Amino acid sequence: MSPFLDACRGRPVAHTPVWIMRQAGRYLPEYRKIRENVDFLTFTKTPELAAEATLQPIRRFDLDAAILFADIMTPVEGMGIEVRFEGGPVIERPVREVAAIDQLRVPDPRQAVPYVLETIDRVRAELPSSVPLIGFAGAPFTVFCYVVEGHGSRSFAAARAFLNAEPEAARRLLGLIADTTTAYLRAQAEAGAQALMLFDSWIGLLDARDYDEFAAPLLEKIFGELGQLEAPLLYFPRGGAHLLERVRSLPIDVVGIDWQTPLSRAHTVLGSDVTLQGNLDPAALFAPRERLVRSIEHVLGEAAGGRHIFNLGHGIDRATDPDAVAFLVDTVHARTAR
């Protein structure tokens, strides 16, 4: 029924499924149109609009999955952390003290993010049955980075300094984020999300020792608890090639691979019991068609012989031509039809 869900589970598929990270968003003129007069936060909190954004790429392209339109900071507000958006998330009062951490709570998603659950309900009502909906959240360390740093950054120096200066307080904050994340993803599944993905955009900033100390126990706990649900579990450790040996032991179905890590290497490290998702360089979509085809073929060649969901190796760039996306989706389907 769904090539995407089948691929997640390692079942045979008629073609390699494909979807695109950030497929709902700014590169689509129809998205820019409905965002025109609405600020980002209001947009994410208005189920009618968030559902429409989720569905737009499904209407335009032959994609094999939809992904909820939301932000990785969406569940944070309910913890008692004020977030606004100026291009990216901004935390008015970054959390860097034990006293501030003591004030935080693990919210009930039905009270904190009812709009997300309603968005899922609306999307499911309109999606064809062959296109499942992926729910998602930010992974604890990645959310921690923003909450402590206060804004996006290349190195999240303040967040990582806090991790070293106050490891116990950092662990407490990470634990609260993890519990919030588990409840948030469980609620998404109960509302109708058919797969659950954890984005760990900044995990690559941790070396293996810090990953073991600050990230691994929480990832194991989150995925362990969510494993009781029916939804397959996806994890995207961006920039985490040096952590793949460790990711292997997480109870997950799919590992997202960034474009720098060859899928053949990921396959060697992660084994055959997991599906790889990725990993075309988003910049390849700017190439002339002939060059783009070579890049697509390279990814398919690297993935050959293993479980694979085609995707980019990072979110799509806002300057991308939507026609290149249509070409990509159709090319993947045509070249992998069995």
Add this chain to the structure above:
Amino acid sequence: MSPFLDACRGRPVAHTPVWIMRQAGRYLPEYRKIRENVDFLTFTKTPELAAEATLQPIRRFDLDAAILFADIMTPVEGMGIEVRFEGGPVIERPVREVAAIDQLRVPDPRQAVPYVLETIDRVRAELPSSVPLIGFAGAPFTVFCYVVEGHGSRSFAAARAFLNAEPEAARRLLGLIADTTTAYLRAQAEAGAQALMLFDSWIGLLDARDYDEFAAPLLEKIFGELGQLEAPLLYFPRGGAHLLERVRSLPIDVVGIDWQTPLSRAHTVLGSDVTLQGNLDPAALFAPRERLVRSIEHVLGEAAGGRHIFNLGHGIDRATDPDAVAFLVDTVHARTAR
């Protein structure tokens, strides 16, 4: 005479030499004082000030090398590209068209950057003979990123889109940057720099195929030409763990390793004929002493049995306590004394 130069060449050393990327800079109160009333560009172009900034950390800490105070954009102005600094480099008119590339030139460093050569002269006159001066430049792809993007970025999406959309024009621009870099580094060596380092801060954005196409030929050319000089050659491919197999074939003496890549793995990939430089996480300097010592010991343990220069795995953070640096330098010396 110089543990640093000896370590570069793989000769025996009395202790593991140590220096710190960005050791001359904002974490030092004495640097902030002399920068107080001078903008960054003027500062880098005033030999008296740039020399003083270079020497400040040598006076304060028992470091085994000095590194020229300059910016990786310093040689770019002479190519005909206007650069200003607002926190980081800003290119008024990013280079994205063939016509603009045709206007660029490879400048003579004696005309374009006489102040850099004079700075080197002044520094050498004051440095003790046991502390050599490292000259440096940005590597072609990294400089290309700024020149095309126009400013710092997390993903350099525009630069990477240009690489894909206009590969021939991109190669021409990269070639001009590479020739400028070679002349610039050669002039630094002739002025007195005793080692030459190429910083490739953004090379990790390239996958192996793009590295082969756009970076490798230029790196081979630059290092090949500079290999005729006496100065050891250092290359820092930050975030380039996936490229280390390829870096192995470059004619260089030292490879800088970021903090995410275990030195033992780098050693396995790069072999014993090269010195590894790194790779303490800069965030570790924020830890209480006991935790910091464990991190230092971990790096030394990972480096054991191979050629090693101790450094951070990235530039020092501006919020670092200088006393932590003193502690680091002394700890490395004490624990590695032979």
